[in-house]
Amino acid sequence: MRIASILVILFVSAVASVAGWGWFNRPVPVALSFDEPFPSVSFAPFRRGQSPISQTYPPPQQIEEDLKGLVGVAKGVRTYTAREGMEIVPELARKYGIDVTHSAWLGKKLDINAAEVDALIAAANANPDSIKRVIVGNEVLLRQDLKPDELIAYIRKVKAAVKQPVSYADVWAFYLRYPQVANEVDFITIHILPYWEDEPIGVEGAAEHIVKIYRLMQERFPGKPILIGEAGWPTKGRNRGPAAVNMESAAKFVRTLAKVSKENGFDYNLVEAFDQPWKAKLEGTVGAFWGVEDVDRAVKFTMSGPVQDNPDWPRHAAWAAGLGLIAALVFLRRAGDYTPARALVLAVFAQILASAVVWQATNAWVTRDSDRTIWLVATLLPGSKAWLAVEPLVRDAVTVARIAVHAVFAVLLVRVAGLSLRTGAVSCRCVWSERVAIFYAVMAWVATLLLFFNGRYRDIPNVEYLAPCVGLALWGLIRVWAFGLPWRQAFAIGQMFSSGVPARRLAGREMAGVLMVAMVLAPASESLALYLGEDFQAMHATLAEQAPLLAGIFFANGEMLVWSAMLALMALPYWAEWRLQK
Incomplete structure (x- = not known):
């Protein structure tokens, strides 16, 4: 082949890669539109590196910047503590014409509870114009931090000391379990979060669910004003059943909430104003991405028009195209050794793997706060000042290491493919490729x-395993096309990298078996999580009622089904190895 032909092939493959990025990241139309300020938003002005866990709190200047930024976005804010730097919120809110629903955070530590209640009372009495209502405790009954009678004692103390209406906030079901709490409050504050329901609800059913729950509470507690204290949708993290997590779903839910609430006269507070990276420690990736603005205070989506999940896709596409070009060029520099078809296949293969690595790298960096490896270290050094100081550096280093493993494996795959296509050898010995592939298979089993067994706050690792899953599958198909091999020989893990001398031949049957079991366990985890839900058991007491719902949710999570399919693809090389040796 001539150099000019190689350059054309490289250019076409790079353009195709960029076009693919553009296609998958095109703006998605969302028909609903609602351009009015929110009645209230949850206000926790933490930024990256700040956290109530590490007791690193936002300074006054930052709090003022965030309140000022909410002017025109929301008419009010809901706090969750009356301390920890939030003492200045009522005064600053008055300055910017924002109403405050102020709160006391209650937990298991009685001394902190006393300090919170005293701070709330003092703030409410000092700022009767800006603090319109108060909330004593948030999801205390859900967390089982206090008993109902203990919570009621705090509510009564605040009611006796302030003039504002007093409430307690929790998931709606807990007011039904403990109706005595409703008798003590001036208004009921309920959380309606379709994503987190025991029976998750997709965004398409959100409007009906909101109205249903609100009406149910009105019927059970007639005459009591009701505030939807939390309602929102995450933009990143794992799907739960039919509740898909992405920018489109979040925009659709928030617009639906605003529209339905105005039509029905519902008072609501949107959770939340800003993304909270620190919450990833408690709730995984999904916990950190409930804001209508990201951690850098950039608006994620507007209340009308289309939305885009990844506005930075041109930069990511450029990286992917550039890395793919370099990887292909390393092998295609000896142009005379390739036919045009084989050169094109190698160039496309390199671009696909480069895109997989960039996608994984972007995802890993954005979600690095929920890295479970860091959590294991953190449990060994709880509260250590030295650990808190180095934790961000360790977290970033682990993330870079994760990215590096995928990049190395992708390079090894392109190397093997390039050498094989150039020399005509069925395979080129590369023991490290085989070892890394086996490592991926083991880790996929562990992840499943x-x-x-404990998947509520764990990400479904589809993006993390793009390189091995897609890479191995494509390499097997290339071997079928280029060398006319039967599928068993083309896909056998021991033949892909070591010229027919498998380093792990005896593990083929066992590895294929565990990965195929994992393929079933993955969607079954959704059924198990649903079955273990207390509300699910209470609402569906018999197996006859439960069975169709458990079967339905098995297939409801599209993200989990993709992971199941990826496990099947990762099992194929080991299945082929086993069948080849029979």
């Missing part, structure tokens, strides 16, 4: 077990 964790999802099955």
Whole structure:
């Protein structure tokens, strides 16, 4: 081949890669539109590196900047503590014409509870014009931090000391479990979060669900004003059943909430104003991405028009195209050794793997706060000042290491493919490729077990395994096309990298078996999570009622089904190895 032909092939493959990025990141139309300020938004002005866990709180200047930025976005804010730097919120809110629903955070520590209640009372009495209502405790009954009678004692103390209406905030079901709490408050504050329901609800059913729950509470507690204290949708993290997590779903839910609430006269507070990276420690990736603005205070989506999940896609596409060009060029520099078809296949293969690595790298960096490896270290050094100081550096280093493993494996795959296509050898010995592939298979099995037994806050690792899953599958197909191999020989893990001398031949059957079991366990984890839900058991007491719902949710999570399919693809090389040796 001539150099000019190689350059054309490289250019076409790079353009195709960029076009693919553009297609998958095109703006998505969302028909609903609602351009009015929110009645209230949850206000926790933490930024990256700040956290109530580490007791690193936002300074006054930052709090003022955030309140000022909400002018025109929301008419009011809801706080969650009356301390920890939030003492200045009522005064600053008055300055910017924002109403405050001020709160006391209650938990298991009685001394902190006393300080919170005293601070709330003092703030309410000092700022009767800006603090319109107060909330004593948030999801205390859900967390089982206090008993109902203990909570009621705090509510009564605040009611006796302030003039504002007093409430307690929790998931709606807990007011039904403990109706005595409703008798003590001036208004009921309920959380309606379709994503977190025991029976998750997709965004398409959100409007009906909001109205249903609100009406149910009105019927059970007639005459009591009701505030929807939290309602929102995450933009990143794992899907739960039919509740898909993405920018489109979040925009659709927020617009639906605003529209439905105005039509029905519902008072609501949107959770939340800003993304909270620190919440990833408690709730995984999904906990950090409930804001209508990201951690840098950039608006994620508007209340009308289309939305875009990844506005930075041109930069990511450029990186992917550039890395793919370099990887292909390293091998295609000896142009005379390739036919045009094989050169094109190698160039496209390199671009696909480069895109997979960039996608994984972007995802890993954005979600680095929920890295479970860091959590394991953190449990060994709880509260250590030295650990808190180095934690961000360790977290970033682990994230870079994750990205590096995928990049190295992608390079190894392109190397093997390039050498094989150039020399005509069925395979080129590369023991490290085989070892890394086996490592991926083991980790995929472990990841699925964790999802099955404790998956509520764990990400579904589709993006994390793009390089091995797509890379191995494509390499097997290339071997079928280029060398006319039967599928068993083309896909056998021991033949892909070591010229027919498999380093792990005996593990083929076992590895294929565990990955195929994982393929079933992955969607079954959704059924198990639903079955273990207390509300699910209470609402569906018999197996006859439960069975169709458990079967339905098995297939409801599209993200989980993709992971199941990826496990099947990762099992194929080991299945082929086993069948080849029979």
